[in-house]
Structures are given as C-alpha cells and as structure tokens.
Amino acid sequence: MKSNLIFIGMPAVGKSTVGVVVAKRLGMQFVDTDLLIQEQEKKLLREIIEEVGEEGFLKIENQVNKSVNVENSVISPGGSVIYCEEAMQHFKDIGIVVYLQASYQTIKRRIRNPKKRGVVLREGQTLRSLYNERVKYFEKYADIVVCEDRCRIEETIENVLDKIAKCKK
Ligand SMILES: Nc1ncnc2c1ncn2[C@@H]1O[C@H](COP(=O)(O)OP(=O)(O)OP(=O)(O)O)[C@@H](O)[C@H]1O
Ligand SMILES: O=C(O)C1=C[C@@H](O)[C@@H](O)[C@H](O)C1
Ligand SMILES: [Mg+2]
Numbered sequence: 001m002k003s004n005l006i007f008i009g010m011p012a013v014g015k016s017t018v019g020v021v022v023a024k025r026l027g028m029q030f031v032d033t034d035l036l037i038q039e040q041e042k043k044l045l046r047e048i049i050e051e052v053g054e055e056g057f058l059k060i061e062n063q064v065n066k067s068v069n070v071e072n073s074v075i076s077p078g079g080s081v082i083y084c085e086e087a088m089q090h091f092k093d094i095g096i097v098v099y100l101q102a103s104y105q106t107i108k109r110r111i112r113n114p115k116k117r118g119v120v121l122r123e124g125q126t127l128r129s130l131y132n133e134r135v136k137y138f139e140k141y142a143d144i145v146v147c148e149d150r151c152r153i154e155e156t157i158e159n160v161l162d163k164i165a166k167c168k169k
Contacts, residue, residue, distance in 0.1 A: 003071045004028075004095030005164065008138055010131060011079035011119050012110035013100045014148065014156065019076035021157050026164075029073040033081070037064045045078070046118035054120045058083050066090045080120040082137035092141065096167060098160060099142035103149050104131045143167065 005022065007015035016032050023030035034045060037060060041048050049057045058080060065077050065087030075095065081087055091097055107127070111117055114127050121130055139145075144163045148156040 002095050004073050004075055006075045006091040006095045006097045007100055008082055008097060009100035010107045012107060013102050015076040018156055019074045022160055023074035031070055031073050031075045033065050033077040049118055062087045088141055096143045097141050099138045099145045101145050101147045106149055
C-alpha cells in the first residue's frame with residue numbers, strides 16, 4: 001500500500017523543514033534519510049563525500065534509501081537521491097512522491113556555498129548546471145508538484161497538504 005510521502009527537490013528547497021511539519025500535521029512518522037546515512041557511516045555527509053567522492057556517496061545513498069522500510073511516514077531524502085535509480089523505484093513503490101519546486105534564484109539565495117553544504121557537484125559543475133540537470137529527474141519521478149516560490153514556509157505546508165488531500169481522493 002502507498003502509505004508514505006516522499007519529498008524530492010533541490011538541496012535547501014525545504015524537504016526536511018517542510019517534511020517534518022507535514023508529518024506532524026498528518027499524524028505520520030518522519031524519516032530524514034540523510035540522518036540515517038550519517039548514523040550508518042558515523043560521519044557527517046560532507047565528510048563522507050570528501051572521503052569517498054560523489055560516486056561513492058551516491059552508492060551509499062542508494063543503499064540506505066532503498067532499504068527504508070516504513071509505513072505511514074514522511075520520508076525526506078537528500079537532494080541527490082534522484083540519481084539513485086533503485087532507491088527511487090523503491091520510493092515510487094511505497095509512496096507518493098512530492099516534488100518541492102523552487103526557481104534557481106530561490107535555491108541560489110539559500111545555498112551560498114554548495115561544497116560546504118555537501119551538495120554532490122562534479123568537478124567544475126556549477127549550481128546552475130546542476131539545477132538544470134536535476135529538474136528532468138524531479139519531473140520524471142514526481143506524482144505531485146508543489147511550487148514554493150514567493151511562499152512562506154507555512155503557505156508551502158498548506159499547499160502540500162491541499163495537493164495530497166486531492167491526490168488521495
Ligand atoms: N519558503 C520556504 N520554504 C522552505 N524552506 C525555506 C523557506 N524559506 C526559507 N527556508 C529555509 O531554507 C532551508 C531549507 O533547508 P532544508 O534542510 O529543509 O532543505 P532540504 O530540501 O532538506 O535540503 P537537503 O537536500 O540538503 O536535505 C531552511 O533553512 C529553511 O528555513
Ligand atoms: O543535493 C545534494 O547533492 C545533497 C544534499 C544533501 O541533503 C545530502 O544528501 C548530500 O550532502 C548531497
Ligand atoms: Mg534535508
């Protein structure tokens with residue numbers, strides 16, 4: 001049964017911030033899989049990326065996310081999970097995938113230093129090209145899209161709740 005909600009979207013779009021409140025409002029559990037990765041590896045995300053590189057990190061991210069076995073939960077993975085094919089197939093099987101969408105300008109404003117935040121950027125890749133590359137994956141996997149440009153967090157949460165209610169009807 002599709003009893004979970006999974007948030008996808010760019011880093012800093014609010015998957016974790018919005019996700020935890022949505023879970024509370026709907027009486028669901030909340031799982032931030034970035035925290036599961038840190039717990040398993042006993043290191044911070046940026047330390048893991050420094051040590052094993054982007055490809056190594058994506059392997060760990062795929063393994064952790066595809067192993068999430070929960071019900072009635074909001075799941076907030078990291079922004080790079082959309083590159084993890086097995087994990088994304090698993091999420092499509094166990095829940096409704098919600099794409100939190102924001103413009104490049106909004107994301108740029110929130111992420112001053114992508115490397116410091118632990119964003120999976122290839123050598124020489126800009127945030128702009130990463131944004132363009134990822135949008136295609138977000139659109140491919142999304143069951144619901146919620147645009148948050150010009151919305152306060154509270155408005156985004158209401159918009160998410162509205163769309164989920166309509167989707168479940
Ligand atoms: N309208 C808004 N909606 C969501 N978050 C907002 C908004 N305005 C500001 N923020 C801020 O943007 C940040 C979002 O960070 P958050 O860690 O939730 O992103 P994330 O999508 O989980 O990123 P990651 O992919 O790195 O896990 C928070 O600091 C939040 O307070
Ligand atoms: O969007 C990204 O590239 C990432 C976001 C974080 O949540 C982490 O999952 C990791 O640091 C990579
Ligand atoms: Mg997060």
